[in-house]
Amino acid sequence: MIRILLRAFGLVGLFASSSALAQARPEDTEVWNPKPMLVAPAAVVGEAPSGAIVLFDGKSLEQWVSSQDKSPAAWTVANGAVTVDKAKGNIETKRAFQDYQLHLEWLIPADIDGSGQGRGNSGVFLASTGPRDAGYEVQILDSFENQTYVNGQAASVYKQHPPLANASRKPGEWQTYDIVWRAPRFNAAGGLASPATVTVLHNGVLVQDNAVLAGETVYIGKPSYKPHGPAPIKLQAHGDPSRPISFRNIWVRELSPRP
Known part of the structure; x- marks a missing residue:
């Protein structure tokens, strides 16, 4: 009852x-085990934490080579920064990486000239798969009061994902990118098993939120994938006529694959 x-x-x-x-x-x-690894944060925000690989310390380009012929990188290093030498072409890391966290800082010259895509154009290629502009590009550009197509402005995944916000500082001020890159995976037959994803913070603002990439960056046409393994990180020497930009404080933390 x-x-x-x-x-x-x-x-x-x-x-x-x-x-x-x-x-x-x-x-x-x-859950008590396994315990997360210990990583000591840097004393200064933005500097490399323990376990990170310093790619540029303000003094030397010993971690970098020419993307064209793998000769020593020959951009100009002075006053703690490296400035693009457009005549020398792109540079890339000696080491290849798969999944990682990347920090870099970049500067558009205060006296920048030009407009649209011809104004401080560069890029960071998160996996360099060829000697020229092959790979997956996060755009670098002066997007402070400078109009262009939104999937080509600063912090876009070039020609794929516009940024969620325009967090650009004005020319003459240092800017930061903090990037989490998950490389694509390919099966034994060379087919795509899982696409690449990227998360980007521009000057501390979330601008790419685990964005899924449709393939490698292309200027004309649709992106697509081709099989590759771990690859270098590349910085672009774009051929536009504006004054070259500079970089400093570049480091990377390798990440374990997602479960």
Whole structure:
């Protein structure tokens, strides 16, 4: 009779869940192992934490080579920064990377000239798959009061994803990118198993939120994938006529693959 009354008032499930809750313990949902690795943060925001690989320390380009022929990188290093030498072409890291967290800082000259895509144009290629502009590009450009197509402005995944916000500082001020890159995976037959994704913070503002890439960056046409493994990080020497930009404080933390 009691159970019939409880069922009539819809209370059987309530009593059952209350009984189960009484038997559960907080400890049942506590996870103690494996413990996350210890990473000591930098004393200064933006500088490399423990375990990071410093790619540019303001003094030397020893971690970089020419993308064209793998000769030593020959951009200009002075006053703690490296400035693009457009005549020398793109540079890329000696090491290849797969999944990682990247920090870099870049400066559009205060006396920048030009307009649209011809104003401080450069880019960071998150996996350089060829000697020229092959790979996956996050755009660098003066987008402070400088109009262009939105999937080509600063912090866009070039020709794929416009940024969620325009967080650009004015020319003459240093800007930051903090990027989490998850490389694409390919199966044994060379087919795409999982696409690349990227998260970008521009000057501390979220501008790409785990964006899924349709393939490598192309200037004309639709992006597509071709099989590749770990690849270098590349900085672009764009051929536009505006004054060259500079970089400083570049470091990378390699990440384990997602489970």
